[in-house]
Amino acid sequence: MLFTSYGFLGFAAVLLLLYYLLPKRHQWKLLLAASLVFYLLGGAWAIVYILATAVSVWYAALRIQANAAQQSAYLQAHKDTLDREGKKAYRAQQKRIRRRWLTGCLLLDLGILAVVKYTDFAIANVNAVLGLFSKGPLPLLHILLPLGISFYTFQAVGYLIDVYRGSQPAERSLPRFLLFVSFFPLVIQGPISRFGQLSETLYAGHPYDGGTVARGLQRMLWGYFKKLVVADRIVSAVTVILGDVNAYHGAYALVGMVFYTVQLYADFTGGIDITIGLSEALGVTVQENFIRPYFSKSLKEYWRRWHISMCSWFRDYVFYPVSSSKAMQRFARFSRSRFGEAVGRRLPVYVSSFVVWFATGIWHGASWNFIVWGLLNWAILMISEELEPLYARFHAKHPGAGGLGWRLFAVGRTFLLICCLNLFDCFANIGDTLFMLGSVLTARNWGILWNGALLELGLTGVDYAVLAGAVALMLTVSLLGRRGSVRAQIAKRPYAVRFIVWYGLFLLVLLMGAYGIGYDASQFIYNRF
Amino acid sequence: MDELLHILNELHPDIDFTTREHLIDDIILDSFDIVTLIAEIGEEFDVTITADKIVPANFNSAKALYALIQELQDEA
Amino acid sequence: MEKADQRRRFVRIAVSALIVAGSLYLLQRLLMPKYVDGIVEGAFVAEYYREEKDHDVIFIGDCEVYENFSPVKLWQEYGINSYIRGSAEQYIWQSYYLLEDTLRYETPDVVVFNIQSLQFNESQNEAYNRMSIEGMKWSPSKVGAIFASMKENEHFLDYVFPILRYHSRWSELAPTDLEYLFKTKPVTHNGYYMRVDVRPVESETQGRILGDYSFGDKAWEYLDRMDALCREKGVELLLIKAPSLYPYWYPEWEEQVEAYAEAHDRRYINFLEIQDETGIDYNTDTYDAGLHMNLSGAEKLAVWLGRYLQTEFGLADRRGEAALDAAWKGKIAAYDAEIEAQYKLYGMERKDA
Numbered sequence: 001m002l003f004t005s006y007g008f009l010g011f012a013a014v015l016l017l018l019y020y021l022l023p024k025r026h027q028w029k030l031l032l033a034a035s036l037v038f039y040l041l042g043g044a045w046a047i048v049y050i051l052a053t054a055v056s057v058w059y060a061a062l063r064i065q066a067n068a069a070q071q072s073a074y075l076q077a078h079k080d081t082l083d084r085e086g087k088k089a090y091r092a093q094q095k096r097i098r099r100r101w102l103t104g105c106l107l108l109d110l111g112i113l114a115v116v117k118y119t120d121f122a123i124a125n126v127n128a129v130l131g132l133f134s135k136g137p138l139p140l141l142h143i144l145l146p147l148g149i150s151f152y153t154f155q156a157v158g159y160l161i162d163v164y165r166g167s168q169p170a171e172r173s174l175p176r177f178l179l180f181v182s183f184f185p186l187v188i189q190g191p192i193s194r195f196g197q198l199s200e201t202l203y204a205g206h207p208y209d210g211g212t213v214a215r216g217l218q219r220m221l222w223g224y225f226k227k228l229v230v231a232d233r234i235v236s237a238v239t240v241i242l243g244d245v246n247a248y249h250g251a252y253a254l255v256g257m258v259f260y261t262v263q264l265y266a267d268f269t270g271g272i273d274i275t276i277g278l279s280e281a282l283g284v285t286v287q288e289n290f291i292r293p294y295f296s297k298s299l300k301e302y303w304r305r306w307h308i309s310m311c312s313w314f315r316d317y318v319f320y321p322v323s324s325s326k327a328m329q330r331f332a333r334f335s336r337s338r339f340g341e342a343v344g345r346r347l348p349v350y351v352s353s354f355v356v357w358f359a360t361g362i363w364h365g366a367s368w369n370f371i372v373w374g375l376l377n378w379a380i381l382m383i384s385e386e387l388e389p390l391y392a393r394f395h396a397k398h399p400g401a402g403g404l405g406w407r408l409f410a411v412g413r414t415f416l417l418i419c420c421l422n423l424f425d426c427f428a429n430i431g432d433t434l435f436m437l438g439s440v441l442t443a444r445n446w447g448i449l450w451n452g453a454l455l456e457l458g459l460t461g462v463d464y465a466v467l468a469g470a471v472a473l474m475l476t477v478s479l480l481g482r483r484g485s486v487r488a489q490i491a492k493r494p495y496a497v498r499f500i501v502w503y504g505l506f507l508l509v510l511l512m513g514a515y516g517i518g519y520d521a522s523q524f525i526y527n528r529f
Numbered sequence: 530m531d532e533l534l535h536i537l538n539e540l541h542p543d544i545d546f547t548t549r550e551h552l553i554d555d556i557i558l559d560s561f562d563i564v565t566l567i568a569e570i571g572e573e574f575d576v577t578i579t580a581d582k583i584v585p586a587n588f589n590s591a592k593a594l595y596a597l598i599q600e601l602q603d604e605a
Numbered sequence: 606m607e608k609a610d611q612r613r614r615f616v617r618i619a620v621s622a623l624i625v626a627g628s629l630y631l632l633q634r635l636l637m638p639k640y641v642d643g644i645v646e647g648a649f650v651a652e653y654y655r656e657e658k659d660h661d662v663i664f665i666g667d668c669e670v671y672e673n674f675s676p677v678k679l680w681q682e683y684g685i686n687s688y689i690r691g692s693a694e695q696y697i698w699q700s701y702y703l704l705e706d707t708l709r710y711e712t713p714d715v716v717v718f719n720i721q722s723l724q725f726n727e728s729q730n731e732a733y734n735r736m737s738i739e740g741m742k743w744s745p746s747k748v749g750a751i752f753a754s755m756k757e758n759e760h761f762l763d764y765v766f767p768i769l770r771y772h773s774r775w776s777e778l779a780p781t782d783l784e785y786l787f788k789t790k791p792v793t794h795n796g797y798y799m800r801v802d803v804r805p806v807e808s809e810t811q812g813r814i815l816g817d818y819s820f821g822d823k824a825w826e827y828l829d830r831m832d833a834l835c836r837e838k839g840v841e842l843l844l845i846k847a848p849s850l851y852p853y854w855y856p857e858w859e860e861q862v863e864a865y866a867e868a869h870d871r872r873y874i875n876f877l878e879i880q881d882e883t884g885i886d887y888n889t890d891t892y893d894a895g896l897h898m899n900l901s902g903a904e905k906l907a908v909w910l911g912r913y914l915q916t917e918f919g920l921a922d923r924r925g926e927a928a929l930d931a932a933w934k935g936k937i938a939a940y941d942a943e944i945e946a947q948y949k950l951y952g953m954e955r956k957d958a
Contacts, residue, residue, distance in 0.1 A: 006762050165581030304556070315560050321580040323564040329577065332568045349564045385561065462776040499621055511632075511772050517731055517758060 001041050003188070003274050004227060004515060011038070012278055016213070019282060024205025031183065031202070031282070032175055038184035039147060046146035049116070053109045054181040057156040058174050060105035061163040064098045065170040102164045106157060113153045116143045121366035148187040150363060154313055156181050159195040161317055168196055176203055183284075185275040189268070191289040191309035198286065206283030216281025218487050221505055222477075223273025228513030229470045230266035234259050235514075236458035242426045245436060250443030253436040255454070256426075257419040262471065264422060265294060268307075292478045297410035299380050299417060310363075314356050323352035350382055357381075364425075369433065373424035380417070466512050530595050536569045537591060546591040553585040563588060570594075576601040631786075633768040636775060639785040640736075645792040646693040650703070650740030652793055653690055657932060658711040661920050662687035664796065665704050665831075666719030667695040669847035672897040674717075676795035677940045678907035680933050684922035685911055689796025692740075694733040697722045701827040701834075702750035706741055708838055715841040715918050717910075718831060720862050720873075721854070726821025728754045739767065753827075794940050799900055801947040806887035806895040812853035820861060832869055841918055848876035848885050848906070850895035872917070876906065883909040900944065 001008045015034050019027055039047050071094040075087060082090065120140045127137040159180070162168035171177040179202060180195055206212075241248040241256035248256065272289045279286040293306035303311050322328060328348050336344030354375070361374020420437060427433045448454060455461060480486045490501055537546045540562050552558045558566070566588075567578045576598055587597045640647035649671065662685055664670040671691035679685040690703050704716060728734050734754045741747040751764045763770040792798070835842040844866055846854060854877060866873035876883060883905055887895060890902030898906065914920045923929055948954070 006760055167581060167584070300559075316580075316583075319560060320564070320583045324567050324578060324580050324583065326577070329568065329571055333572070345565055345568065348568060349561050352564060353561075460776075495617060499624075503621075503625060507628075507632075510768070511775055513772070516763065516770060516772065 001038060003271060004224070004232070007041075016281060020206075020208040020213075024207065027205055028176065028179060028203045031284075032179040035179060035182040035184040035187070039182055039187065042147040043144070046144075049112060049146040049149060050152055050182055051178075052112065053153055053156050054178045055174065056105050056108050057160045057181075058171065058177040060101045061160055061170040062172065063101050064160075064164050067094055067098050067101075068166060070094070098164060102160065105160055109153055109157060113149055116145055116149060118362070118366045119143060148189070151190045151192055152181050152187055154192045154310075155186075155195075158192070158313055158317055162195065171195070171199070179203075183279075185278045186286065189271050189275070190307075191272065191275070191287055192313050193287060193309065198284070201283060201285045204283070209283075212283060213281045215487055215491075216277045216279070218502060219277030219280060220274050221277075221502070221509065223270040223275075223277060224509050224513070225470070225505060226266040226270030226273065226474065228509055228515055230467065230474065231263050231270060232267075232514040233459070233463055234263045234266070234467055237454075238263050240457045245427075245432050249436055249439035250445045251440070251448050252445070253423075254419075254440045254443070255449075256436075257423050257440075260426060261294075261415070261419045261422050264425075266474070269293075292481060294415055294418070295411055295478065296414050297407060298384060298414055299377070300384065302414060302418060303377075303381075310360070314360055318359055319352055319356045322355050323348060328352060346385075353381065354378055367428050369424050369428055369430050372430050372433075373421060376421060376424065380421075470508075470512070530591070532573050533570070533595050533598065534591060536566065536573065540565065550590045552591075553589050558588060566594075570598060574598050574602065629768065633766070633771075634786055635778070635782055636771040637739075637767050638771065638774070639781055639789070641781055641785050641790055641792065644736075645798070647736040648740065648789065648792050649692045649796060649798070650690070650737060651789075652740075652791060653688065653707070653796070654742055655791075656688060656795075657928070659929075660686050660688045660711060660713045661923070662715045662717060662914060663704070663707055663713045664689040664691060664717045664719075665700045665707075666691050666717075666847075667700075667722055668693055668798075668897055669719045669721050669849050670717070671793070671796055671798050672800065673847045673849070673903050673906055674910060675797050675799075675900070675903040675907045677797070677933075677937060678904045679911045679914075680924075681937070682908055683911035683915055683920070684924035685914060685920055686923055686929060686933075687795065689793070691719075691796060692733075692737040694730065695722060695737045696725050696728055696733075696754060697824050697827045697831075698753035699734075699737040699750050701831050702746045702753065703737075703741070704831055705749070705834060706744060706746040708834065708840070709744065709746070712838055713840060714920060715843055715914060716831075716835055717843045717845055719847050720828070720844050721846060721849075721852070723820045723824045723828065723862070724852070724858065726823045728756055731756055731759060734759070735770070738764065791939070794936060794943070797903065799903075799940075799943055799947065800892040800897070801900045801944060801953065802892045802951040803889055803899060803901075803953075804892055804894050805889070806850060806891060810850050810853050810895070812855050815855070815857075818855055818857035818861075820858070828865070832871065842871050843914075843918075844871055844873040846873075846875040846877060847898075848880065848883070848902075849897060850877075850887070874913070879909075900947075 001011065011034070015030070019030055022030055036047070039050060071091065074090065075082070120142065123138050123140055130137065159168060163170045171180070180193075180198060183193075183198070183202065186193060238256060238259045241252050242260065269290050276286045276288070287309060289307060289309050291305040291308070293302055296302035296305055328351070331351065332344070332348040335347040338344065339347065357374040357378035358371060359374075360377075361371040364370045364373070423433050423436060424430070427436070454464070459467070477486055480489060483489070490498055493501075534546055537544075541557060544557055546552075549555070549557065563583060567583075571577060578597070578601065582597060582601075587593055638644075638647055646668075662679070664674060664676075664687065668691070671689045674687075674689065676687040676689060679687050690707055692699075695703070700718065700722065704718075707713075734756070738747065738750050738754060741750065751761055755761065760769075832842060844862065846859075846862070854875075859875060862873060862875075865871075876885070885898075885902055885905055890898055890905060892899035915922075
């Protein structure tokens with residue numbers, strides 16, 4: 001069920017109504033039922049996958065916790081009889097058991113993800129190798145991707161690791177845990193939430209509060225604005241330009257890149273606004289996933305502000321474990337003795353982040369272009385890390401740089417860089433991406449920017465006017481957002497102003513939204529990840 | 530404690546680590562710094578900071594970080 | 606104090622709700638197509654409700670009825686009070702529900718149905734769905750028509766709130782959208798859409814060979830329902846095939862309809878086969894080379910059909926009924942005025958003048 005379907009709006013409306021009519025202690029059960037219905041509507045067979053993941057993680061977490069409890073009890077009981085070595089040996093032995101549960105469960109659930117998501121990618125690569133020896137290709141399996149599997153698997157796995165680390169008590173109730181894994185606003189495109197954070201409000205009873213519901217709906221409305229007015233409108237030009245590399249390159253490539261980057265922002269942040277807004281209306285607090293990402297002054301900063309839940313997941317569950325692992329520590333010592341202090345210190349960081357960016361790339365999609373995308377991000381981050389001292393020297397020499405002009409330059413530069421990187425999303429063929437990027441540099445067709453050629457891309461002059469206005473509005477809201485919640489700023493205004501703002505926004509979505517006959521509701525871009 | 534401050538100052542000479550209490554929340558230490566720190570601390574204090582100890586509470590101030598090191602030394 | 610607060614709150618909510626409802630209603634009216642010039646077919650269905658509903662004959666069907674028979678001629682020649690409920694490419698389920706809708710207001714003696722739409726078993730085009738259904742007043746019949754017509758990408762809600770369908774028309778608004786915000790102007794003569802110009806048939810038509818000539822189940826189902834409804838209401842059902850040369854009418858189709866009429870004891874007239882009797886001349890009586898009749902053709906068909914209705918169904922001559930005479934006087938004046946205007950528009954000499 002798409003966020004932009006009548007079905008979803010009706011579903012949400014009925015849910016909200018029932019939710020606040022129910023006794024508070026039953027509210028979370030309704031959320032669970034709604035989530036399962038939502039999931040079933042997305043394809044009945046897919047529920048097997050999410051159930052398998054939820055049940056296995058729930059059970060493994062309980063076993064791990066039981067073992068940890070048993071360990072403390074044993075050590076407590078034998079604290080006088082066991083010597084230091086004995087305790088250590090016992091701890092190590094118990095830890096091995098917990099580790100077995102952890103790895104077994106991770107293998108199972110990441111295995112499911114890997115099989116449904118990467119089997120065809122693997123087969124295609126095997127076929128490419130077989131092709132070298134003129135052997136016939138193996139058939140692709142075309143497994144249908146269960147709804148949101150990349151997101152809920154990560155959520156469940158993160159929880160399991162937290163329980164293993166002892167930083168999160170295990171959830172005893174399977175239904176409650178199942179709700180955490182399947183909570184439907186999150187299941188399509190995240191944010192990848194942490195159990196500790198989400199469970200604070202997910203299971204609690206929420207009395208009806210008009211203000212809370214209104215704030216949630218306002219956020220949803222803003223999400224629909226971004227999604228329907230901007231993303232679903234600009235997508236027609238993006239599809240045309242990126243659909244035909246031979247016809248559209250040079251200046252078109254630049255236009256396509258910028259348009260796609262605008263679309264991606266409007267689509268993804270709009271979708272997350274709908275997710276967080278609906279959750280807020282239900283009294284559930286979901287973590288933020290974006291902080292005005294396109295205002296970033298460097299790629300490093302961008303990755304702290306874009307898709308935060310995914311980045312922090314990779315940081316906490318991949319980057320830190322890899323970089324603090326025994327093998328990596330040994331490598332650190334080795335590289336220091338071999339390459340000296342300066343290089344040796346950085347090498348392990350670079351290797352660890354290589355692993356992270358490779359994983360991030362392949363998480364986004366089972367194809368080489370995403371892997372290249374991830375590794376390019378890595379390379380740029382590492383290069384700018386290396387250039388850090390140079391920047392520092394430059395700024396020391398020119399204390400004036402750092403003013404508004406400089407910051408705008410840095411933001412624009414970062415935005416263009418992101419546009420270029422995003423192009424790797426668009427073509428499965430890396431050669432096409434490189435050709436498009438190269439063609440911008442050698443472009444001779446800059447005339448298309450003003451000779452009317454842009455009107456041939458499925459967008460009319462009116463569409464461009466609407467887009468320009470809508471982008472200006474998004475920009476304004478982002479600028480206002482730096483001073484705190486824009487909704488809170490509006491809420492301080494007199495009633496008439498509030499009414500005009502929110503009803504006006506509703507009318508904008510109603511009249512200027514690209515929905516209905518004539519518009520193909522393009523799926524949320526992040527659905528397929 | 531002095532050894533720790535020395536390590537920290539080498540990372541960010543411009544920061545006064547004796548007073549700052551929100552090193553993570555204020556994004557003074559990023560993930561790269563933390564990984565570098567772990568390696569340095571491992572070398573200097575002969576303790577292993579595992580991933581489960583890498584939480585903001587342990588890295589927000591030099592004091593907290595030092596407490597973590599001592600705790601790990603006691604356990605070993 | 607608290608009470609005053611509460612009252613203020615209540616007033617605020619009430620006023621806001623009124624503003625929202627009122628402005629949405631106005632916007633919806635503004636954005637909906639008015640069908641007063643250019644494509645006027647979308648206005649046909651709604652016109653019926655402004656009529657005095659006391660008809661002897663109701664025509665149901667698509668362009669093969671609303672362009673091919675002149676109710677004015679039927680009145681002038683035979684005193685038969687008739688009305689055409691037809692719209693562009695009206696599918697047979699829409700015809701059925703339009704009949705159902707009509708029979709809620711009146712019970713005519715005869716219903717004339719043109720069977721050309723049997724060839725479609727599914728709605729082909731959303732725009733035609735809209736033009737056939739939107740003009741209907743809300744009733745179970747309209748709901749039925751919507752559900753029977755919707756294509757895969759259509760939603761019932763878009764019919765309930767047409768603003769959802771026409772929301773993007775704001776960029777194409779014309780002065781007529783304001784002018785006809787609350788009023789409308791008649792575009793037909795008792796459902797008849799007039800054209801006076803002439804474009805002769807130039808070549809003989811041949812049908813493309815089809816894989817399967819049998820009509821679909823859904824099409825048959827609605828013809829059955831029409832038949833049953835007429836029986837229930839005691840209305841004669843006359844099946845016809847208008848003399849339009851396009852779309853091609855296959856002999857295989859003809860056989861099926863003849864068999865159906867026979868089996869259900871209904872009369873069926875194929876006007877393509879009685880050209881001699883009707884006097885249709887494809888050099889002078891069509892305005893688009895055979896698809897539709899022009900005024901001359903529509904009047905010839907009315908003359909033939911009127912006689913048939915009188916002799917076969919014994920329809921009375923109602924000229925002399927004061928109310929009807931008065932109503933038709935106005936209608937005839939409008940009819941003549943449009944003929945005049947169209948002759949001027951197409952730069953033609955009026956033959957009988």
